[in-house]
Amino acid sequence: MSVKRLTPLSVLTYISLIIGAFISLLPLVTVLLASFKGVKEFGVSGALDLPNSWLYLDNYITAWTKAKMPLAFYNTAIILLFTLLGSVITGTMVAYVLNRFTFKGRGLIKGAFLLANLIPGVTMQVSTYQIMTSLGLVNSIPGIIILYTGTDIIAIYIFLQFFESIPRSLDEAAFIDGASYFTIFFKVLFPLIKPAIITVLILKGVATYKEYYLANLYLQSKTRYVTISTSLYTFTGEYGNQYNYICAGVMITILPALVAFLFLQRYIYSGIARGAVKE
Amino acid sequence: MVITFSLVPMALLVTFTYLPFLKMIQFSFYKMRYIGPRTFIGLKNYRDVFSRTDTIAALLNSFYYMGAGVIQLSLSLYFATILSFKVRGGNFFKATLFFPYLVCGIAMGFIFRYFYTRGMVLDSVLGLIGFDKASLPFWLRERSINNYSIAATSIWRYMGQSMVLFIGAIQSISPEFYEAAEIDGANRFQQFTHIILPMLKPIITLNVLLMVKGSFSAFEGPYVITNGMNGTATFVVLMHQLAHEAGKVGLASAMAIVLLAIILLGTITQKVIYRLIVGEKREAML
Numbered sequence: 001m002s003v004k005r006l007t008p009l010s011v012l013t014y015i016s017l018i019i020g021a022f023i024s025l026l027p028l029v030t031v032l033l034a035s036f037k038g039v040k041e042f043g044v045s046g047a048l049d050l051p052n053s054w055l056y057l058d059n060y061i062t063a064w065t066k067a068k069m070p071l072a073f074y075n076t077a078i079i080l081l082f083t084l085l086g087s088v089i090t091g092t093m094v095a096y097v098l099n100r101f102t103f104k105g106r107g108l109i110k111g112a113f114l115l116a117n118l119i120p121g122v123t124m125q126v127s128t129y130q131i132m133t134s135l136g137l138v139n140s141i142p143g144i145i146i147l148y149t150g151t152d153i154i155a156i157y158i159f160l161q162f163f164e165s166i167p168r169s170l171d172e173a174a175f176i177d178g179a180s181y182f183t184i185f186f187k188v189l190f191p192l193i194k195p196a197i198i199t200v201l202i203l204k205g206v207a208t209y210k211e212y213y214l215a216n217l218y219l220q221s222k223t224r225y226v227t228i229s230t231s232l233y234t235f236t237g238e239y240g241n242q243y244n245y246i247c248a249g250v251m252i253t254i255l256p257a258l259v260a261f262l263f264l265q266r267y268i269y270s271g272i273a274r275g276a277v278k279e
Numbered sequence: 280m281v282i283t284f285s286l287v288p289m290a291l292l293v294t295f296t297y298l299p300f301l302k303m304i305q306f307s308f309y310k311m312r313y314i315g316p317r318t319f320i321g322l323k324n325y326r327d328v329f330s331r332t333d334t335i336a337a338l339l340n341s342f343y344y345m346g347a348g349v350i351q352l353s354l355s356l357y358f359a360t361i362l363s364f365k366v367r368g369g370n371f372f373k374a375t376l377f378f379p380y381l382v383c384g385i386a387m388g389f390i391f392r393y394f395y396t397r398g399m400v401l402d403s404v405l406g407l408i409g410f411d412k413a414s415l416p417f418w419l420r421e422r423s424i425n426n427y428s429i430a431a432t433s434i435w436r437y438m439g440q441s442m443v444l445f446i447g448a449i450q451s452i453s454p455e456f457y458e459a460a461e462i463d464g465a466n467r468f469q470q471f472t473h474i475i476l477p478m479l480k481p482i483i484t485l486n487v488l489l490m491v492k493g494s495f496s497a498f499e500g501p502y503v504i505t506n507g508m509n510g511t512a513t514f515v516v517l518m519h520q521l522a523h524e525a526g527k528v529g530l531a532s533a534m535a536i537v538l539l540a541i542i543l544l545g546t547i548t549q550k551v552i553y554r555l556i557v558g559e560k561r562e563a564m565l
Contacts, residue, residue, distance in 0.1 A: 014366075014367075016358075016361070017358070017366070017372045020358060020375075020376055021371075024376050024435070024439070026400065026404070027379075027390045027400065030393070031389075031393060034393065046403050047393075047400045047403045048400070048404070048407070091288075093284040094285055094288040098285075109285065112292060116292060118546055119296065119300070120515070120542070122515050122519070123496065123515065123535045124535070125519070126518065126528060126531045127299040127302040127532065128295060129313065129522070130313055131295070131302070150291030150295040150296075210381070210384055212383060212499070212503065213498070216385075229383040229384055229385055230385065233385065243396075243399075247389075250386045250390060254381075254382055254386060257381040257383070261374070261381055269446075269447070273444055273446070273447025273448070
């Protein structure tokens, strides 16, 4: 299965790959170029021209302060941490109970979780908005964390699948040895579902980091509750057409994703491959 | 045990999925805002969904995203097949094609507003390869082209994701199949049509159906790039605007219910098709 020599077919293959990569990179690289150009320079140079200086950082400094990036990074980190924690804890608990116990209404509960997966989250916000308001969860970081955790069906789905593959004889052996259900869950099963936890962390992490709609809808105070994904919102107003600032802002929001991607590439791929079967 | 472990998740599920769902059904029969008096108007909202020009136009916009979805899945299958074999720079290409998936929503909005702005990225590139810049359209403003422009961004964003998904599936095919095929003298293309395609049928079918459902609920692209202006509003963008900007919560709820009905219908079709193509066994929890 290896390419040994360049046949016409493999040349075509490479050409298609290069075109694909070019299209993938073009929107990002042109934004990078613009982010290093001053206002005047941006006005006179073409979108594909290189900047005069790669060390012109004024746009970054402006974007960093105007868009309240330090606060945005802090808020996003907090939201990510607790959402991931919450998703793993609630997801494993439900999956454990649904997979290992038989009780009245088990099918119903399982069905309820899986059915919820079909409903696109955005659609539900028409009425969820009212519930969030009456619970006092609008404009609150814990509020958005609860919402992100509570609408997370994918984690449960992945954990359910994973528990299926762990033989019950393992729990039974531990049970005979006198372990309680809690011990079995935390000491025996938890370490075994590590791959599933990584998958969930990756999928949920990516989704939460990228998520814009809910953050924008429920964290309305853009001065206090700004996140990385909503930070650029500042630029819709007075800076609406000043692409040199906007592009610097965009690069700042992309950077954490790029760093994470470079380090976690393998896990991200396998997470996507394993989890994305369900949207 | 059962209760302690499932209480919190169940409470969350009910509060954020089923309670809103029931409320939405209720809302859909009223003329109402979030605050203030409501009047019961029966099925009028539903009649409106199917008779207003904006809702119909938004529903029809789904087809742009379906078209883009077909291209996205075909391209991802093509690149997945190429990259599953040894290719020089394979990891670089895979990473490059995948990375757009990680760009967050509003950043994507700005990237493509800049990309499509008159005289900026796309115009410059087209100018370089010989197009007359003055004759190029306003990509996001002109109604004849803007939906194509936005739907194309969804290919850019999601192609890599489905590609990675397909690569995973292709790699789970036992290498023995290829070896046997090679001994039989099958070329690459034959290997693709006779081994990869049949083996991937379940996951391709699933993704096509998910794509169709996704097209009806297409949202983020038009929301962040044009905010649904100049006829680019999809069904969900319009629904959001009606609910949160125009204060027509009842009508928006009816739209949501209609959308859910479409998706549910799609899912039932999916189950039937899936059973026909794949057989019952692998269906499990889908």
